[in-house]
Amino acid sequence: MARAAVKLTELNLPGRDPHLPTLYKAQSHPLHPLKIRYGTAYLYFIDASTEGRRQAAENFDKIIFDKSGSNEKQREASLLQLKPGDMLFTRRIGDDPAGLQDHCKYLFLGREFYGEEKMREMLALQQELLGDPNQRTQEKPHIDPGSGRLVGGTAFERTGVQGAGDGGRTYNIGLTVQSQKGLWAPSKNVKYMGGEPTDQQIMQQRLLNLATEVGSRGLKYIPRAEEMKAYRTMTNAPIIGHPSNYMFDSLQVNVSPATSEAELDKLGANNMLGRSGATHIDGHDDPTSYSCMLSISDVPEEYGLGRLHIKEAGVYVELNSFVVLFFSGLDQHAGTSHYAPHGVELVESAYRLNIILYPASMVARNDGVAPLAAFPLPTSETSAARPYLPLGREIRNYPEDRSSRSPPNHCTQSNFATDGHLLMTPQSQLNYIARSLLQLSTLVTSQIHPDRQDNMLLPSKDRSPIALTVYHPAGRPLDNQPILEADPRDEILRIHKRRIQRCFDHLTQLKEMPSMIVDPDATSPVQGPGGRSAAKNLNSYKKNQLLAVESVGSRSQTAKAAQRSTLQTIKGSDRKGKRKADAEVPARRTRRRTGSETDGNGDLVEDEDDLLDGTFEDEDADLEMGDEERQKDFHGYDEPDSEEDAAEDEAEPRWTRLYSEANLVSEAEAIVPSMPPFQKWPKLFRDASLDPWLLFHKYAFVLQRFAG
Ligand SMILES: O=C(O)CCC(=O)C(=O)O
Ligand SMILES: [Fe+2]
Structure with a gap:
């Protein structure tokens, strides 16, 4: 029997900007989980046709996005305030009225969803990051000339954590993207300098672990979020923080003092949140994932609460502690400060503290370049542009040579081997490094002459070895592996292709359809190491x-x-x-x-x-x-x-x-003609011990067995 249509009731929002979508309340929406039924499900329609997108873009530009002023003023403008348990869906015109195809745009979970214990942990973290209220000042910390130590600001800032380049008080402690280099890497705040962990590292690790745990727990309320798990395992996207994390790559701490109501909101100023405080989109975000904002501010009760606004839907949330909001950073959004209302004193200790977990597109796709480990430097200027993998004596590990030539001694770039332990569990770090080494080994061996590869039964005859990591059941003997008829990645890629289409439809302000790492439906998918090259681009x-x-x-x-x-x-x-x-x-x-x-x-x-x-x-x-x-x-x-x-x-x-x-x-030389993919692999690993050529694969594969 077909499911009944979800009953929609139009909200009465007088005075609302006519360019904003009409909002409906959805009764008993099937994707609004039982547990949070006491919240409300809202919905609006989108037109995903080309003409519909054009119209949406035109409309969007006409929306008056005025986030200034009090919360009262927002209500008067008939913006919708989302409350804990609320979920807002979008529905493509023509989609099933029973609601199963609806898309979750925003989900707001409050303290009710995390239980007493997590709440206590979050509040302890808040106190740890902000520190003793008597030592807080509204300004960033400065060096006290007497003691030479940092004073003021917040405790987290006094650890010496480095802020974003724009001078604002935003601090990234996860992976960051360096776009000019096409590089993503542990942030500059994630750098191991030897010795005991620093205060900064201890605080960061606790924060990273708890925030990613809380964020990941909330994802189970979001329909189809779990699709990202298999996808990211397949791409070998590293996991930072809590082992349950499968979406968040970057963590930013936004620290800003409360302001007074008499002052205009200053959140976008350079000494506040800079870019993050202005109206913006987070352009590095993955369109098929969600950002998660955890708000754990510490302001007196009588203060006006700061907000986060999302322009497109005409909605906002008030940032009381504790807020967990899921949204897409690709929808334009902007925050406001907490404020002391007229007649209420502005105290130095009143702070807004927002933790934003971002899903980075480059990381989710495992695209671009990741610094796996320190590597030997070029020995002369002319070798600077070397298009080869340099194996100098530094990597040979001669006993007499563990000196200053060692690569980690000269690498200032945070990387996964040297610094990964500050970000990842031992398991995640091992997974990522072992799989990346397998990929590296594939890259190298795939360049051996194809005839010779036949003799050697190298797995590099096929695509990347990631399938192994997806398919290999942990603990199963190597010589008892299933023979695979098809590349298990294809199905995951197909699911992801549908996901991209759906997410694109619901992100109406995205200018272009996001691309796939590889298109599972492309004809003749000849692929090179890492599975990137389509046949049509050969030569x-x-x-x-x-x-x-x-x-x-x-x-x-x-x-x-x-x-x-x-x-x-x-x-x-x-x-x-x-x-x-x-x-x-x-x-x-x-x-x-x-x-x-x-x-x-x-x-x-x-x-x-x-x-x-x-x-x-x-x-x-x-x-x-x-x-x-x-x-x-x-x-x-x-x-x-x-x-x-x-x-x-x-x-x-x-x-x-x-x-x-x-x-x-020639790229063609790097690409090996396709052959039936996986049939030979189990035999390969059985033979590995007999053949020194295959020793590395065996070694890497053994690492794999410890990896998940
Ligand atoms: O702290 C806020 O108001 C939100 C900031 C934000 O969107 C960001 O940091 O990307
Ligand atoms: Fe943002």
């Missing part, structure tokens, strides 16, 4: 694939000159020749950052057409000395030399065959 290269490897060293003048000269050797040595060479490769260049834009509301900082430059802390700005110089070089290298060149850059990228294959390491 064709984007120009930027020819450019320097994005390492610090590769941005030196020497590397630049070396690469220019290579290009010129290939295509003749004059300028014309160079331009001709350029014309035969796609000429898309890195778009320059446009910086913040301001709209009529005064504080809009939008980044939505530049998804790589969103709110995740961008660490490039404060890398070690000298990097800025190199950075300039790097950009200079890829910048137009003349107006003529600039005009070329506007053109659509063209895919073309590049030079002769002999000039380049």
Whole structure:
């Protein structure tokens, strides 16, 4: 029997901006879990057609987004206040009226959902981070000239934790994205310097563990959230914090003092939350996941509560302690400060404390570059752009050579091997590193001549080894593994493809459909190591694939000159020749950052057409000395030399065959013709002990058995 339609009653919201969607109350919505039935389910309709999206974008721009003023004022404007237990759904026009296809946009869980014990832990954490009320001041900590120690601000800030580059009081202690390098890595606050854990590290670890546990627990109320588990296992996305976490990669602590009602809200100011306090989207967020905001402020009861507003739906939440809100950072949102109402004293100890857990798209997809471990430095300038895996004596571990040449001694970049223990459980760190080593081994062995690989029965004949990690049941003997007929990743990719489509439909302000890491339905899915290359792109290269490897060293003048000269050797040595060479490769260049834009509301900082430059802390700005110089070089290298060149850059990228294959390491060579995938693997691991060639695989596989 077909399910009955969910009964919808239009909300009476007089004076509400007509460009906001009409909201309905949904009675007994099937996706609003029983446990939180005392909250309310709300719903609005979206039109997911192309014309509908266009219309939604037009409407969106007309919404007057005024988050200023008291909570009373928000109610007068008929914005909807979400309360604990509330869930807001969107429904595509034409979807099943029984509600099973509805999409959860927001979920607000209050203290009721976490029980006394978790509440106590959260409040203890709040006190630990904010510290003794008598030592708090409204300003950031400063160095006391007498003692030379940090005083004021909050306890967490006094540990010396480093803030975002914009001067605001936001602190990232998870993974961060460095977009110019296409790199994601443990944040600069996650750096092991040897010795005993510091106060900062102890506090961070506790915070990370508890916040990701609380956030992950809430996800079970969100329909289909669990799809991300299998997907992220398949992509080998690392897990930070609590072992139950399968969505959150980055954790930001937002610290801001209360203001007085007489003052305009200052949350977006540089000494407050900077970018995070202004109207924004979090452009690095994964569109198929949720952000989670945990609010654990400490302000006197008579204060007005700060809020988080979400523009598109015309909703907000008041940030009493304790708030757990799930939403997408790709919907425009903005916070406001707690405030002392007229006639109430503003005390220095009154603080807003928000912890935001973000799902990073690059991490969920395991895309871009992750620093796995410290590695040997190039020995000369000219080797800076080396397109190979350098095995110097540093990695051979000669007994006499465990000295300052050791890679960890010179690597300032936080990475998973050296610093991962500050972020991950032993199990998560082992999982991530063991699987990444398997992938690395696949990359190396897949470059061996295909005929020879046949003799060697290498698993690199197939795609990435991640399937093993998905499929291999823990504790089962290696020689008793199931023979797989199909690549188990295909099904996971198909589910994810549907998920992307659905999430895109419900994120009406997203400009482009998010892409897949690999399309499971693409014809002839020939794949290279890591499973990235589609057959159609064989032998064709984007120009930027020819450019320097994005390492610090590769941005030196020497590397630049070396690469220019290579290009010129290939295509003749004059300028014309160079331009001709350029014309035969796609000429898309890195778009320059446009910086913040301001709209009529005064504080809009939008980044939505530049998804790589969103709110995740961008660490490039404060890398070690000298990097800025190199950075300039790097950009200079890829910048137009003349107006003529600039005009070329506007053109659509063209895919073309590049030079002769002999000039380049052809991607085709790295791609092994497909063969029936998994049949030989169990035998392979049985044989491994007999064959020194396969020793590494065996070793890595044994690591796998300990991994989950
Ligand atoms: O603290 C807040 O008001 C929310 C901040 C936010 O959205 C962010 O940090 O990305
Ligand atoms: Fe945000």
